[in-house]
Amino acid sequence: MKIFRKTQRRMTILPKLIIAFLLVVAPIYGIGLWMNQLGEKSVREELSKSLQSRVDFYLSSLEAGNEQLSGLLQQYAMDKDIQHAAFISNTMSIGTWTETVQRIQDKLQQIKYSSLYIKNVSAHILTLKRTISSNETISDTINPDYEAVASVAKLRGVGNYYWKDRLFMAVAYPGSDLPNMKETFALSIEINQETMKQSLQNFTDYKNAGAMLVNPENGWSLGNQADEGLTKELSDYLKSRPKDSADEGYKQISAGNSSYLVAYKRSAAFGYYLIAYVPSAEMLGPIYKYRLLLWLLSFVSLVFIVAYSYWLYQLIRKPLHRMITGFRKVEAGMMDPIPMPKSRDEFHYLFQRFNMMTNNLKVLIQEVYEQKLRAQTSELKQLQSQINPHFLYNTYFILYRLAKMHDNDSVIRFSQHLGEYFQYITRNGSDDVPLDAEIKHSRSYVEIQSIRFAKSRITVDFSELPEGYGDMRVPRLILQPFIENAYQYGLETKRRDGRIAVKMIELEGQLLISVEDNGERLTNDDLQQLEANLEKQRADMEYTGMLNVHRRLQIRFGAEYGVSVDRSEMGGLKATLRLPMPQSSGKPTELEDTVDAKGV
Known part of the structure; x- marks a missing residue:
């Protein structure tokens, strides 16, 4: 029963209502959260693709420009x-030489002005050890810039060179790479890095965004160098990429306390990467705002759920709890009315009807309890009247046997004890007697039985009654029937060393009186039958002997008291009487006083 009650308390109406509310709200909130994340992912991908498209377009423009410059160099070679x-030159006149140099310089200037990304165009004539450039006339020696492109003589076609933080393109006279061929001349273009840097700075419209050209192999980079940490992170990332990985893509990279969305692509012709980067906060700022609003919505929803739960608690749970408490009090026998709620809803009606019910129950319980006491008193008298003839039958049989054996001394002593025995029964009309008197009467019964059985055959040991229990009022004849059963059913066939032990102990606020024997006739089936009879107590059973005592104790003290049986440590039956403490046994209830006053 306790397990069932605990199971009932696990899920009350209030948690069910809150769970039902959450089951309705949670899917809607989950779908909204999923849609927000899906939208954020979609926007992030679209922005990344847009940034990647810009990188593709800008790199294609750079490669187209570089291809154009390569074509011009090869053409003018x-x-x-x-x-x-x-x-x-050594066969030319001064005038022809001057005109030739001037035409060369004009052509070099045409190359320079063909692109904004050209800073200077030079023709290094190695046979003359002189340099003609678009910015200066012919020099007397080879320009030191030739050192940057000197290795181009060993290369067929246009080469790209990074020298002293400067970027060059160069081509040598065709055939210079052949064996035994002397170097003749080389054309070089110096890229205007400042112009390219300005172009890269205007790559995106986002704040703190930019682009750069990076060659992780030689460490060259061109672009906005405001964030060296970002440049290092990008270079390390490009270096650590597997060689067989794609040459373009986009990724989110953290540098310091900032996060960047990066798109990159490698130029197969020139070997460097074009990298565009935008702070995530700038590109995804609106999405972050929506996320913040979503968290705000979550907090507001949580506050709303808490407020809703508290409102349900006040509206339903609290009145229900008060009503359940009232019902539990009714179960415990307290018929106190429940204070009426202030609200005029269904609970007001239920509380009103509950109080009316408790008032009616008080009247009904008063009437039913009075009738029950009258019935119990009548039943008690009937049960006691049953046990007296039962014992009388046994004593007459004993007296008959003694007289038949012509044992006149035993007949005299037996008649004397028998007279005292019936004097105890008929001395007054009270149904209750002190426990001391009941034990003394049982000892007299043992004396009667000792006449029947020799002391060497059956011995009876009585323990001392615990202090404070002598004056306790108990029903008459509750101990003697168990001693009688021990004689009659346990030890009657035992010829010697029969033992009966009567023990009286106080345990957990109760008095336990046990009667046990060392009989050998008790079987497990008999013990189970006794336990079943004590537990069920059918209405059609004849209450004699042990069942009689059990029934009377329960009528007198309550269902938790009475008789229990078990196998004794000595081998026979052990019957235990469970009695309450003297405080609870000798005080009649208020209702009993009322019934007695009415003459029941």
């Missing part, structure tokens, strides 16, 4: 004026 200056 075959220019007749440059070849004349390199091969037959």
